[in-house]
Amino acid sequence: MMAAEGTEEFSDNGHFTNPTGFEAPEVTDLAKPDEGISEDIGGSGTEMEEPSATYSGPPLEGEEEEEEGELPVDFDRLWKVVSDNPQDFNGWTDLLQYCEQEGHMTASRRALNAFLVRYPLCYGYWKKFADLERRAAHNSKAEEVCVRGLKAIPLSVDLWIHYINLLLGTLNMNLPESIHRIRSTFEKALAAAGWDWHSDRLWDLYAEWEKEQGDLRAMTAVYDRVMGVPTQLYSTHYEKLKSHLTSYPLQDVLSPEEYTKLQAEYKQIQIQAKKEGSDTTADEEKERPPGEEEPADSGRDSEEAVQKMQELLLASREEVYLQNESEVRKRWNYEDAIKRPYFHVKPLDRAQLKAWQSYLDWEIAEAEAVQEVPEETSEDQGVSKVCESVAGHKRVVILFERCLIACALYEESWDKYVHYLEPRSLEETRNVYRRACEIYLLHKHTFHLQWSAFEERHGNILEAQRILETLEQAMPGLVMVRLRRAGLERRLGRLDQAESLLREAVEGNKDKPYLHAFFSIKLARFLLKLGKNPSKARAVLQDAIELSPENSKLYLNLLELEISGDLRVNGGGVQQCVSKALAAPLSPETKILFSQRGLQFAEDFGTTVQSVLSIYEEHQKLLDDLGGKKRGAENGDNDDPEKMIKLDDGSAVTAVQGAPPSIPPVPMTTPPPPVMGGDTSGYGGYSNWYQQQQQYGGYGGYHNPWNQYNQYYPPS
Template sequence: MSDFDHFGSSDEENAEIKKLQAEVDTDPDNFEHWEKLVRACEGLEGGLNRNSSPQALGTLRDAYDRFLLKFPLLFGYWKKYADLEFNIAGPESAEMVYERGCASITNSVDLWTDYCSFKMETTHVPHLVREWSAFLPLNITITTACLIGRSRPRTSDTLAMPTASPSIRRLFERGATCVGLDFLAHPFWDKYIEYEERQEAQDKIFAILSRVIHIPMHQYARYFERFRQLSHSRPVTELVPAETLDSFKAEVEAEAAQYAGVQRTELEVERDIRTKIDAMYYEYFTQTQNETNKRWTYESEVKRPYFHVTELENPQLVNWRKYLDFEESEGNFTRTVFLYERCLVTCAFYDEFWFRYARWMSAQEDKEEEVRIIYQRAATLFVPISRPGIRLQWAYFEESCGRIDIARDIHAAILMGLPDCIEAITSWAHLQRRQSGLDAAIEVFKAQIDSPQVDIFTKAALVTEWASFLWKVKGSTEEARNVFLKNVQWYADSRIFWDRWLEFELQQATSTEVEDQHAERVKQIFDELRSKSRLSASTKKDLYHIYLSYLQQRGGKDAMKQFLAIDREIYGPGSISVLAKAKSGKENGVGGGELDDTTRHRAEARYLKYYELPNEPDAEGQGTAPFN
């Protein structure tokens, strides 16, 4: 939020800005709240300009900075912000916004095209473009007027401008690296060619076209046609590398030798060489045409190639999956990375594509840092903390790389936002067990169980995980059993607690000699369930189904007496069902009443680890695809 108490406008507008900022702070994921705030800031003082108050300008910049930090892939707003800065503070400020925008959404054809167009229109000294971080101290401010000789630099004027300033061509080359392979990159390449036309640099235009004709894109044929026309006027030495030219010369000479005694002029020799060169480039055109047609199958189905906060249609996700499958099968690393980056603009809020990108990248050689950056981008910018799976995967990756402290910090960061995340707490405990031993893992459980920030139903699940550690890792069945027995009084309303306790006892090894003791322990669980738990009748019936199966499969001679008694008391009509009487509070020795709906939902919720969730997308799905 802006640090200003007043926003440089009327009291009414100040109140409106404060209200909108409060709405944004309360619900920062609400895109409409942000849009309203930005529009309101733009309208301060009747519309902001160079003469607006510093408070109003500061409020506008604060709103845009926060908005684009939250949603960095909105290329249209970066362009709008740059235009505002140009009108308010001049080209230097606008350029800084463009740089930030192109760093935030590196593969936006529109933004790079706008940036290069902006530099073409605002740089009046040929080839001059400033790179602030490389040349200027932070306390120096130099305007465009300074650079074209209309005024002097402010401050001490002791800094000389560098003699080897990067050129607009360098800016275009940066853009070509970032967006040149895009299927719809023709606006960018057209702008690059337009710039070279202004410089009357036919050699540069030809060099650009000689690159573009190899790129599968929507308007590939138009570029090839212009390339062929221009090639007729270029020296033959510019058309192909020297070794290729020598090879064609040798072929022409060999063909001429077959006609002994016929002297060929240099013009005729060059004509034949050009014919061979033209045939070679036509082969390139055919290859590009084939590659374009392959991709058109998928490109034609991309209905939303830009980022938005709304969900995509299921067929769109299916198309992206198939497109990625295709590009991966082609085996070109650069093109595959480029397609993943395009996909993750459109599908930024879908975890599955971040997981897929990281997994694919990790399968390539020597790409540890690239994988790390993928996880960082997903976790810090796009996937909300409410879906912690990608963050946990990042932690496992860092642990695998020996960066144990980083893995611990990632777990701690998750729990700062999700103190009740059972999966994150359990994962942290396992991390401690792997790296520091069982006692360190148990300390994690104890600390979280004792924490007042942790919900009682989360604590119930953690108690069962603690017991599982004692049983499966330490090998102490009795210690694990005591954990359940001592804690049933606190967590009798948790479905997870009963599920895990029952699972624990049913998986204990038995023999004929101790089967009666085992049966008594199982029976004790259900006696406790009946007398202490306020879970819903339907949940208790689900649990009792397990007991009935146990009596059938492992019960003794009198097991069917118990079976029928339970069947009558649990599944019988309301007049004889102990569950019905417990609900009305008429049965002594039975858990009194039931939980309210909100509490019951939490008490009976089960949690799955993120890698246990369905991984196979629905190829036949229709309608919108939820982010989670």
């Protein structure tokens, strides 16, 4: 029998009018979709290809022999559009529509292969691809396409039905091996997609197929299984099961074991009723004369016995049905809130994203409330088996897989999944990371970085390195990736490799002054803190200053380097750095800051008082040159309670006037010098500044450029 697949149509943008084909898995090995599909299939199980720069999908077996000569006239133009911008979904659909109109096999294969590598969740195009091959009488290739599609999206009821119909239409059903293959394919379909809310058509198709084979017991078994699955049409299955059980002799629809058990139960009820004297309908057993044998059993139950056994049979099924109905009711509102359970490149609205998250949170909470059920639970435990099936880890995985069809392009959905899986299975978590990063989140670098950290955390260092290297090749110039690579090598103790990566970044960004300065600071810090080589660190910063003399961060880091060094070896390094900053094309506010820090350093570490006073005079002269307003703020004679000295990088230094000094003035043995520019505050002005020096951050401020990493990243 050829099953009715419905009349799903899809427009050029991939939006399907009957989108029930995106289904959910039952078991946790869905994270390994390459397994368990192709072993019973005649064609070769082609693996999912990795996206490539040319987007040319792998040819099917024998395809090279069937090239149709030149491609259609507009193919190259449309192909170039998607090659230049692979994320242009409309460009892809224009190309596919054109190839379909032209009816050119080679062009269609190339376009469909490339498109389905990038958008494997568009099950309608897998169906189109298979139909294309079948119309060309390439039945084995049509099967290969279906196998590839089911490896990419094993959750699609529609694709499974399409594949089964393809087999039914091409196999010789008079052969026993064909029957075995169809049944095996049905079982794989149910394992992958049979627990989805919209999987009813697949269950019905399986049951009807078993009926066509004349195996009524197998049909009963299929309906018994679906009775424990919360689906949208759960009540319809129950009605079909009741009709089936009452339309045929019980020994024909029940397994021998269940039929024997049912007969024993019926006889036990008869005996119990006879003992209690309450059974007026049971056939009384009459005593026979000695020597008379019991009459032979005809092998048929009486009409009354059949009716009673049917009642017992339906009562046991109804118990399972009611339990399943309870589970359906719990999920009904959540399912009703999901309006787009299929994949599309169009963004989901906020309400839909929230609906999925709420459903997942509820299902996870349900799983946590259910104790683990042993895998050896027997088939005849009825209600307890339903409880095992609808709750726990399996149900959560099912829902996550369904969510990741509709929300495949949303990083937060994948992130939620891996955080749920990691405490339970590292391999499944790894498979989810791989699917997300290699197919759906190609340009979401943060998730790739998270994957690398996951692998490093669990000791898979080579894989962590590979992930970062691959990401950097795909997205060259991304600062965070190079830093992660260097950090990984550093944590492994491979300091030479870490230094090499940073130097390579410095050399490779000479045409980008901002990035060159950023990586120079990182390299200098590395050489100073880990390499214990201040001379190399100084040389790196000085080279960067030559290239970017207007970058204040470079001077700040050079100043910090000089201050942290051995003053007995290079005592003049700090003042040289200050002088270089004052001569550079920096903003007035930044120059004042450097002058202040130079003055503070001289006060703390100067060898003669004359040098301190000389630097102070230079500082006062700088204030005069930059205007009286800034000099007034420096000396505290401004009415404004707060003044902010802002740096180029957005940070600020606050001077609070009138605040009580937390550091007492240092006694001076030399009278204050005359104040430049008519300042009558005398040395007390300098003393007041010195008391307030803590408001400028002191030496702690020098560490700010090292610690506030975010300010160094280039704008996104």
